[in-house]
Amino acid sequence: MTFKQMQPSNFEQVVFCQDDRVGLRAIISIHSSVLGPATGGTRMWDYGTEAEALTDVLRLSEGMTYKAAMAGLAWGGGKAVLIGDSKTQKTPAMLQRFGEFVDRLGGNYITAKDVGIGADDLRQVKLKTRHVLGIEGDPGSSGDPSPATAWGVYQGMQSSALAAFGTRSLKGLKIALQGLGSVSYYLLDYLAQAEAAVVGCDIDLAMVDRAVKKFGIEIVRPDEIYDVKCDIFSPSALGASVNAKTLPRIQAKVIAGAANNQLATPDEGHEIMRRGMIYAPDYVINGGGLINIYYEDPARGGYSKTRAFEHVAKIGQTVSEILERSQAENIPSQIVANRMADERIEAKRKSRL
Numbered sequence: 119m120t121f122k123q124m125q126p127s128n129f130e131q132v133v134f135c136q137d138d139r140v141g142l143r144a145i146i147s148i149h150s151s152v153l154g155p156a157t158g159g160t161r162m163w164d165y166g167t168e169a170e171a172l173t174d175v176l177r178l179s180e181g182m183t184y185k186a187a188m189a190g191l192a193w194g195g196g197k198a199v200l201i202g203d204s205k206t207q208k209t210p211a212m213l214q215r216f217g218e219f220v221d222r223l224g225g226n227y228i229t230a231k232d233v234g235i236g237a238d239d240l241r242q243v244k245l246k247t248r249h250v251l252g253i254e255g256d257p258g259s260s261g262d263p264s265p266a267t268a269w270g271v272y273q274g275m276q277s278s279a280l281a282a283f284g285t286r287s288l289k290g291l292k293i294a295l296q297g298l299g300s301v302s303y304y305l306l307d308y309l310a311q312a313e314a315a316v317v318g319c320d321i322d323l324a325m326v327d328r329a330v331k332k333f334g335i336e337i338v339r340p341d342e343i344y345d346v347k348c349d350i351f352s353p354s355a356l357g358a359s360v361n362a363k364t365l366p367r368i369q370a371k372v373i374a375g376a377a378n379n380q381l382a383t384p385d386e387g388h389e390i391m392r393r394g395m396i397y398a399p400d401y402v403i404n405g406g407g408l409i410n411i412y413y414e415d416p417a418r419g420g421y422s423k424t425r426a427f428e429h430v431a432k433i434g435q436t437v438s439e440i441l442e443r444s445q446a447e448n449i450p451s452q453i454v455a456n457r458m459a460d461e462r463i464e465a466k467r468k469s470r471l
């Protein structure tokens with residue numbers, strides 16, 4: 119079963135880690151280490167079955183390969199899952215044991231935070247391995263990734279505007295921002311400086327309040343955001359918000375936001391093209407946080423915000439390349455992004471032969 123699942127996307131290595139004494143059941147998936155160490159966070163989740171855990175870790179690690187490749191990083195894609203309830207079953211002994219397994223991979227897998235795993239948990243893992251990044255608050259840490267993510271989204275939005283409206287300037291453009299959380303808060307600052315007109319929404323009234331007080335934006339109810347007459351729709355809250363039901367309601371020419379997995383299915387990518395709209399692929403435009411953490415890797419000489427943000431700014435160029443190729447070849451932008459990532463990996467593989 120496992121080889122059958124690994125073959126189609128050519129996964130390199132899947133490691134099952136088990137220690138009953140500490141209640142550890144974990145799976146580490148290294149999808150690709152062609153471009154560099156397979157990097158990706160550790161998720162702790164109470165999966166219904168082991169098969170679900172395996173499917174999830176494979177899917178997530180493959181996504182990391184593409185994200186790192188399109189971010190121009192010397193990193194491959196990996197991910198780990200711990201099976202269990204992160205609220206009741208997580209213990210220091212379990213996390214340390216997991217750290218030992220990570221260490222045995224000799225740096226070919228680098229871990230970080232994900233759902234259910236926080237900074238304190240990573241500190242436990244780090245007692246046993248140095249191949250851990252992104253412990254906010256620790257010396258040398260790159261800190262909260264949201265500002266870097268927002269900077270990248272802003273670059274990608276400008277490139278999308280160039281493709282759609284012929285200018286990178288967002289001045290006077292109306293932007294419907296779905297979600298006013300961490301990334302959006304920093305993005306709002308850039309949008310205010312660019313003199314864009316923002317209409318926002320959030321299910322959390324505290325977030326709405328914060329955005330209105332600081333930036334004076336217009337607010338609509340969460341479900342109304344899809345009907346806002348705007349130039350750019352920015353999904354920055356949750357996944358699958360662009361789906362068969364919402365897409366016909368979106369009146370924007372551009373879709374560009376921070377959320378992961380914005381398109382419910384690949385069909386939406388084709389429908390976006392058919393409608394003459396432009397979509398900045400989510401994993402490319404939101405790669406700023408990953409780029410930020412890349413510069414925390416001791417292999418790069420220690421964290422530098424300047425170098426990290428300079429690299430993040432290149433997301434704009436990458437989005438432009440994707441959109442140009444998408445138009446020239448008449449292929450949805452997210453498929454173009456995948457192809458470009460595959461080409462980068464293949465080129466590196468060949469250069470090693």
Ligand code: NAD
Pocket residue numbers: 263264265267296297298299300301302319320321322325340354355356357376377378404405407
């Ligand atoms: P966040 O949790 O701080 O903000 C998300 C906001 O969306 C919250 O305020 C939440 O109340 C709101 N929300 C949830 N459901 C909503 C709905 N139906 N309608 C309107 N608002 C809703 O998260 P974040 O760190 O700002 O990240 C935003 C998105 O970007 C997430 O999808 C995240 O996975 C993705 N992302 C974040 C980063 C990062 O650096 N933080 C990096 C890459 C991708």
